[in-house]
Amino acid sequence: MKEIQQKVERLLLKTQKPARYIGGELGSVIKDRDKVDVRFAFCFPDVYDVGMSHLGMKILYGLKNQRENWWCERVFMPEKDFEQQMRENDIPLYALESLDPIKDFDFIGFTLQYELSYTNVLEMLDLAGLPVYSRDRKDLTPIIVGGGPCVCNPEPVADFFDLFIIGEGEEVNIELMELYERMKPSAPTKEEFLREAAKIEGIYVPSFYDVAYNDDGTVNSIVPNREGVPAKVRKRVIADFDSVYYPDSFVVPFTSIVHDRAVVEVLRGCIRGCRFCQAGFIYRPFREKKIETIEKQTKCLCEQTGYEQVSLSSLSTSDYTQIEKLLDTLADYTDSERINLSLPSLRIDKFSEELLEKIASVRKSGLTFAPEAGTQKLRDVINKNITEEEIMHTCKMAFEAGYGTVKLYFMLGLPEETDEDVLGIAELAHKVVDLYFATPREQRASTIQVSLSTATFVPKPFTPFEFEPQARPEEVNRRQKLISDAIRSKKIRFSYHEQKVSNLEAVLARGDRRICDVIYSAWKSGCTLDSWDEHFRPDLWEDAFNKCGIDRDFYVYRRRSYDEIMPWSHLDYLVSREFLISENKKAHEAKTTRNCCEGCSACGITTKYGGTYCKVRE
Amino acid sequence: MLMPKNQNLIIERWDYRLTFAKEGRARYISHLDLMRTMQRAIKRAGIPIWYTQGFNPHAYLMFPLALSLGTDSRIEILDIALTEDLPFDEVVEKLNSSMPEGLYFVSAARPVMKHTDIAFAEYIIEADFDIPVEEAYEKFKQFIHQDVIEVEKRTKPKKGRKAGVKLIDIKPHIDLINISADKEKLIVELRLPAGGEFNLNTSVVIDAFCSFAAADIVTQYTKRTKILTASGENFL
Numbered sequence: 030m031k032e033i034q035q036k037v038e039r040l041l042l043k044t045q046k047p048a049r050y051i052g053g054e055l056g057s058v059i060k061d062r063d064k065v066d067v068r069f070a071f072c073f074p075d076v077y078d079v080g081m082s083h084l085g086m087k088i089l090y091g092l093k094n095q096r097e098n099w100w101c102e103r104v105f106m107p108e109k110d111f112e113q114q115m116r117e118n119d120i121p122l123y124a125l126e127s128l129d130p131i132k133d134f135d136f137i138g139f140t141l142q143y144e145l146s147y148t149n150v151l152e153m154l155d156l157a158g159l160p161v162y163s164r165d166r167k168d169l170t171p172i173i174v175g176g177g178p179c180v181c182n183p184e185p186v187a188d189f190f191d192l193f194i195i196g197e198g199e200e201v202n203i204e205l206m207e208l209y210e211r212m213k214p215s216a217p218t219k220e221e222f223l224r225e226a227a228k229i230e231g232i233y234v235p236s237f238y239d240v241a242y243n244d245d246g247t248v249n250s251i252v253p254n255r256e257g258v259p260a261k262v263r264k265r266v267i268a269d270f271d272s273v274y275y276p277d278s279f280v281v282p283f284t285s286i287v288h289d290r291a292v293v294e295v296l297r298g299c300i301r302g303c304r305f306c307q308a309g310f311i312y313r314p315f316r317e318k319k320i321e322t323i324e325k326q327t328k329c330l331c332e333q334t335g336y337e338q339v340s341l342s343s344l345s346t347s348d349y350t351q352i353e354k355l356l357d358t359l360a361d362y363t364d365s366e367r368i369n370l371s372l373p374s375l376r377i378d379k380f381s382e383e384l385l386e387k388i389a390s391v392r393k394s395g396l397t398f399a400p401e402a403g404t405q406k407l408r409d410v411i412n413k414n415i416t417e418e419e420i421m422h423t424c425k426m427a428f429e430a431g432y433g434t435v436k437l438y439f440m441l442g443l444p445e446e447t448d449e450d451v452l453g454i455a456e457l458a459h460k461v462v463d464l465y466f467a468t469p470r471e472q473r474a475s476t477i478q479v480s481l482s483t484a485t486f487v488p489k490p491f492t493p494f495e496f497e498p499q500a501r502p503e504e505v506n507r508r509q510k511l512i513s514d515a516i517r518s519k520k521i522r523f524s525y526h527e528q529k530v531s532n533l534e535a536v537l538a539r540g541d542r543r544i545c546d547v548i549y550s551a552w553k554s555g556c557t558l559d560s561w562d563e564h565f566r567p568d569l570w571e572d573a574f575n576k577c578g579i580d581r582d583f584y585v586y587r588r589r590s591y592d593e594i595m596p597w598s599h600l601d602y603l604v605s606r607e608f609l610i611s612e613n614k615k616a617h618e619a620k621t622t623r624n625c626c627e628g629c630s631a632c633g634i635t636t637k638y639g640g641t642y643c644k645v646r647e
Numbered sequence: 648m649l650m651p652k653n654q655n656l657i658i659e660r661w662d663y664r665l666t667f668a669k670e671g672r673a674r675y676i677s678h679l680d681l682m683r684t685m686q687r688a689i690k691r692a693g694i695p696i697w698y699t700q701g702f703n704p705h706a707y708l709m710f711p712l713a714l715s716l717g718t719d720s721r722i723e724i725l726d727i728a729l730t731e732d733l734p735f736d737e738v739v740e741k742l743n744s745s746m747p748e749g750l751y752f753v754s755a756a757r758p759v760m761k762h763t764d765i766a767f768a769e770y771i772i773e774a775d776f777d778i779p780v781e782e783a784y785e786k787f788k789q790f791i792h793q794d795v796i797e798v799e800k801r802t803k804p805k806k807g808r809k810a811g812v813k814l815i816d817i818k819p820h821i822d823l824i825n826i827s828a829d830k831e832k833l834i835v836e837l838r839l840p841a842g843g844e845f846n847l848n849t850s851v852v853i854d855a856f857c858s859f860a861a862a863d864i865v866t867q868y869t870k871r872t873k874i875l876t877a878s879g880e881n882f883l
């Protein structure tokens with residue numbers, strides 16, 4: 030440690046935002062390394078500023094450190110300047126608490142939040158001084174573990190990990206580490222340990238499955254190659270969400286990070302099955318915490334961290350069953366303590382005047398809507414149950430309350446999308462502008478700015494659109510141009526995403542194990558931090574695909590049949606294939622499905638998982 | 648009508664001058680980040696901080712003198728105001744109950760002097776260069792005995808003038824208190840101007856030395872030891 034610390038300190042004054050590389054923040058957990066039995070390096074495969082904002086890491090960090098003899102530490106991807114310095118000065122990737130090299134830890138866990146972070150995983154393993162392929166790491170430790178939403182299709186990174194945690198981590202992480210602690214004294218081989226680990230529900234050991242392919246390139250079968258390994262790995266769900274562990278303190282960074290505030294998770298899952306939305310399906314069912322629990326956790330976190338802002342986090346916080354009561358209860362505390370209360374994910378149909386006022390008092394940043402599609406027909410296709418009327422109604426209230434900025438988010442390249450739908454995007458923006466000018470001058474803000482932004486739709490596993498092709502870049506470009514040509518108002522600002530990124534995301538999201546070598550090859554040629562515009566190298570990725578002889582179009586532009594075996598077919602996220610198929614069919618007929626609160630649609634989940642609205646018994 | 652929240656409240660305030668340490672890992676906290684860190688520390692401590700009056704009330708905190716990134720100190724100053732007259736040691740104790748590693752309060756007192764009274768600061772610099780320490784020692788003496796020590800200083804853009812660099816002579820501003828060397832390190836004690844009018848960082852001096860001696864720093868450890876007024880008194 031001392032040696033690393035000295036080397037690091039020598040470099041810090043030449044480094045951007047050096048406090049990111051030295052730890053020591055309030056709330057970081059320091060233990061005596063001689064008194065701990067299991068050491069876990071929790072890696073976020075992106076830079077500190079991004080990773081430190083991530084709630085899942087805060088939860089699992091606190092949870093694991095509750096055990097006196099376990100020590101969980103944080104590790105982030107260094108920025109390019111510091112990464113180069115580390116390599117030049119022989120500094121291996123180290124954990125921020127102990128400053129010890131993570132190569133010597135028992136576990137190294139990565140949370141996979143977005144596909145574009147995959148090359149960062151390889152970079153971090155390499156910086157740690159470890160072989161990136163699982164098969165080349167013969168020793169028991171470090172055991173490389175992956176979790177997070179992307180592991181619903183972990184196949185494109187299957188060769189690099191020893192095991193994956195499928196679903197929610199609070200229970201299974203503990204079970205895994207307990208197993209390790211029990212087995213460690215008998216010095217098992219890696220194989221022996223993984224065999225036992227694979228028996229834990231929610232643990233997927235990719236090397237224990239063989240994948241066979243058909244001549245046309247599709248998957249023929251995925252079968253276990255060891256005794257006692259389940260044919261299907263089912264995701265873990267915390268059924269009693271109200272009493273699940275929640276940290277009573279956070280690591281409070283010195284430098285500013287993306288979301289620098291206290292965060293309380295109020296609910297998990299989403300009642301709305303927007304058909305493009307992976308989160309809406311893989312985090313099912315909807316469960317929520319009691320008001321008292323949320324209140325207690327809010328107070329505790331604010332007191333421990335000293336944050337002056339707390340946000341109520343979830344996929345859709347306004348769907349909390351007693352949202353008004355919750356806000357009233359919390360406002361008593363936050364107002365008296367001068368703490369800002371924010372709700373990052375509001376839905377407009379729940380936006381009552383009262384609610385707007387409550388939030389208006391604390392939130393001046395502007396209104397954000399994600400209608401996702403420009404016409405009602407297309408919103409029905411994607412099951413985004415927002416009507417134009419609702420948008421206009423909310424905007425009217427907001428303009429009368431003096432709001433002057435509106436952000437509108439849309440997707441392009443959705444299934445069934447026509448030019449009419451595309452033009453509808455520009456039209457909607459104009460209507461919002463008109464509405465502002467129709468608001469009495471003395472009520473409205475002095476100026477209006479409508480920001481329109483479009484992202485290219487990326488079909489994701491375990492959604493009803495997992496069967497769909499992605500739109501071709503030329504086509505998406507044409508549609509972008511349709512919009513920009515249709516914009517007549519200077520009050521509208523239009524921005525869109527880079528096509529090449531979405532195309533790569535599409536491959537990585539629905540790829541199979543043959544993509545592993547492409548990722549390796551891209552990383553070898555220098556691709557890292559791909560989610561950063563300034564670092565993304567589409568040319569190097571192109572070379573990697575060519576070198577590996579992989580036709581990316583096969584993954585991106587092909588419509589999958591309803592009976593095709595998907596690369597992720599051996600994973601069970603509880604939502605049934607039949608449900609996804611029926612949702613896909615309804616999408617093409619522009620028929621909506623009610624949300625869970627309006628009535629259960631029997632998506633495949635049973636009552637035993639604690640869902641507030643689930644009706645089907647096992 | 649819109650009214651500031653605390654418009655009609657005349658709240659009494661008690662001023663506190665806190666002395667704190669910034670050492671170890673905490674010395675890499677930038678000045679801007681330190682402000683935020685201290686605000687949160689005060690919030691956690693639950694001491695009754697005084698808020699500025701007006702439309703945008705905020706907790707009153709003031710650092711009279713910034714400390715360069717990477718420099719250690721046990722004599723840094725933070726001024727705050729409370730709405731209650733708490734005993735000094737109670738304030739220190741409460742604040743210290745939850746501080747990050749390397750950052751802690753040493754004492755509290757009523758402010759005696761004005762921020763503008765700060766004129767100098769003293770430092771100890773222990774540095775190890777890529778040249779033998781004896782050579783560094785000799786060269787430093789030569790360096791400091793030059794008639795002029797010119798360094799480049801970036802100038803701020805002003806009306807009709809672009810940002811640029813100009814040469815300034817720092818020699819008259821450097822007060823060498825002591826210089827010595829042990830087996831590996833050169834140890835230099837300096838008094839440099841600090842505060843409002845003119846501020847000279849140790850790094851400017853050391854960089855100038857490096858280019859003079861054609862040497863590079865291997866490791867360096869800098870500590871601020873005193874904050875002084877124009878007449879050489881400790882700032883209170």
Ligand code: SF4
Pocket residue numbers: 299300301302303306307308309310344345
């Ligand atoms: S409201 Fe729709 S888009 Fe938002 S999280 Fe729920 S399912 Fe996804």
Ligand code: SF4
Pocket residue numbers: 313314315625628629630631632633634635640642643644645
């Ligand atoms: S089982 Fe019913 S209520 Fe539960 S998540 Fe599925 S559709 Fe919603």
